[in-house]
Amino acid sequence: DTAVSQTPKYLVTQMGNDKSIKCEQNLGHDTMYWYKQDSKKFLKIMFSYNNKELIINETVPNRFSPKSPDKAHLNLHINSLELGDSAVYFCASSPNLYEQFFGPGTRLTVL
Amino acid sequence: GENVEQHPSTLSVQEGDSAVIKCTYSDSASNYFPWYKQELGKRPQLIIDIRSNVGEKKDQRIAVTLNKTAKHFSLHITETQPEDSAVYFCAASIRQGTYKYIFGTGTRLKVLA
Numbered sequence: 001d002t003a004v005s006q007t008p009k010y011l012v013t014q015m016g017n018d019k020s021i022k023c024e025q026n027l028g029h030d031t032m033y034w035y036k037q038d039s040k041k042f043l044k045i046m047f048s049y050n051n052k053e054l055i056i057n058e059t060v061p062n063r064f065s066p067k068s069p070d071k072a073h074l075n076l077h078i079n080s081l082e083l084g085d086s087a088v089y090f091c092a093s094s095p096n097l098y099e100q101f102f103g104p105g106t107r108l109t110v111l
Numbered sequence: 112g113e114n115v116e117q118h119p120s121t122l123s124v125q126e127g128d129s130a131v132i133k134c135t136y137s138d139s140a141s142n143y144f145p146w147y148k149q150e151l152g153k154r155p156q157l158i159i160d161i162r163s164n165v166g167e168k169k170d171q172r173i174a175v176t177l178n179k180t181a182k183h184f185s186l187h188i189t190e191t192q193p194e195d196s197a198v199y200f201c202a203a204s205i206r207q208g209t210y211k212y213i214f215g216t217g218t219r220l221k222v223l224a
Binding site for chain 1: 145149155156157160198204212216
């Protein structure tokens, strides 16, 4: 029974397209995050939501728009995809201010 | 700005030997320090963590030490096994409205059989 799940696992698309990644957690956690892991494996936070409210918004291009329909879901929509958006995107959730549990990741390739 | 430095970037050890990975953080207000293990193509998994009111924590072959004065923390793996081979990330939790992680740059550990 997967705790933090993401879809799709792989996403290959052309430059300029718009795509979405979905994340769901069944742990009852209040806080969810999006991270980007680039080709050098650097992990960097993008967004955080607490109970559907945006609380962290790093210096991410406004082509990236997170949406949290409820506290169990945090989706990421990306407009006008660019080559540099190619990366693995991880969703995570946290029950408190400490531990974070990661989803399996979505490998996005922009051609 | 906030920063976490991690060393070494790669580490090769013989099976059975110990491995030590070190991190330094910049924000003295950081109060929580997790370590994650990431196997190839997999998600980062929390393996051990330490809070700022504790100097050392151990879980079987894994231990973490924290020196708040020096703003250093380290991961120690004893009796390494081939399945310990992975990329290890340290992180420091800082408060910015809410708490967020700043990750180190990762250490690729290879345990040679």
